[in-house]
Amino acid sequence: MTNSIKNNSRNCDGKYFAIRRLGLRTAFLFINFLLIIMALYHLKPASRSLFIESLGADRLPHVWIGTGLTMMLFIPFYNRMVVRISRFRVVLGTCLAISGLLVIFRLLLITPTQAVSAGFYIFVDILGVVLVEQFWSLTNSIYSTDEGQRWYGMVGTGGLVGGVLGGVVSAFIIRQTALQTPDLLLVAGGIILTIFALTWVMDRFGLYCEVDRPEPDPRPAKNGWRVLGKSRYLFLIAAILLLAQLASPLIDYQFLKTVEEAYPEREARTAFLSMFFSLMGTVSIGVNLGLTPLFHRKLGAIAGLLVQPLMMSLCAFGFLVHPVLFWGGASKISDRGLSYSINRASKELLYIPVDPVLIYQAKAWIDMFGYRMFKVFGSFVILIFTQWLPFAISVQGLSSFTIGICALWIGLIAVIRTDYRLARKEEFA
Structure with a gap:
């Protein structure tokens, strides 16, 4: 070395x-x-x-x-x-x-x-x-x-x-x-x-x-997408993770727009954002210590994966009906707060039955390129539908896209459930 x-x-x-x-x-x-x-x-x-x-x-x-x-x-x-x-x-x-x-x-x-x-x-x-x-x-x-x-x-x-x-x-x-x-x-x-x-x-x-x-070979990230194409299980994992990145900018945009309206003065806005990030971290700790072990012990990794899209869709519906800072903040916490806690722990459990070399190749591509590509896609969705089209939708209307993404996300989790069970059986065979 x-x-x-x-x-x-x-x-x-x-x-x-x-x-x-x-x-x-x-x-x-x-x-x-x-x-x-x-x-x-x-x-x-x-x-x-x-x-x-x-x-x-x-x-x-x-x-x-x-x-x-x-x-x-x-x-x-x-x-x-x-x-x-x-x-x-x-x-x-x-x-x-x-x-x-x-x-x-x-x-x-x-x-x-x-x-x-x-x-x-x-x-x-x-x-x-x-x-x-x-x-x-x-x-x-x-x-x-x-x-x-x-x-x-x-x-x-x-x-x-x-x-x-x-x-x-x-x-x-x-x-x-x-x-x-x-x-x-x-x-x-x-x-x-x-x-x-x-x-x-x-x-x-x-x-x-x-x-x-x-x-480790520093080259796998270049060819990681090919690994995903050869493995249905890894492809489903990648699709679930990348859908979360697609929804994230929509929620972040709604949250920061409501913050801009609620706190026009810079120092008050900075102080609010600081305390909000602290609250989000507190939620992550609480979920990590309390909810995550309970879900994994009683219901398993698949149930843990469902928590984030379910909560995000619920909060997105709340913002769609009543576009105020409370629902904007709740959506943000359901996105990042749960992503850093129960969703992260659950997705790592999905990787355990997979060959370590394939994991390294797939994760390198997902983490280095996939996440950023899909966040860029999400940003283009915001621009297209709120600013570029003649029939631009409102900020709260973006919640419809979030709910649709979460519905697809939940559907893929239901599909991967069978693949996960098969992978676990092969691991212990």
């Missing part, structure tokens, strides 16, 4: 052995992931609020298309860089680069322009993907499969807690101090520098020593 952390770390011998216990390593990673999501939940409300102020919520589909296309160009370049440079050095360099760029954006926002606000929105979405991907890339390299099954739940909970704390802290900063929305960039930059320091300390103590395993 020419680019492994093992060959770059100086502390993977017998030194500091006592501090490398799995529980302590997990505690460090819990804090690391908490800080990553906490930083993002300072930047997300700021980027949304600044964009709405400069361009208005009607322009959101344009920036989502820009984000998707930028990501599809950036990710292959990023993956090539990771192949040539050790993951550890890439993480440290990324933290320094992001902190520096946040300072630059803060200076540019002294006199904000539409281009700066749009660029900052795209930058926040990209850095969110990069920081989370880097974290799990490092984490996956230092745990064996058995260790991961025991400890990943705790590590992932750090992200959920970070979302709650990030929202609460950013709302407190806006409401109770003299700092304003653009100043959240500097707060987030400080948190990311703390991540840099923590990552460096963890390496010094040998907590990033890799488990010996073959390096």
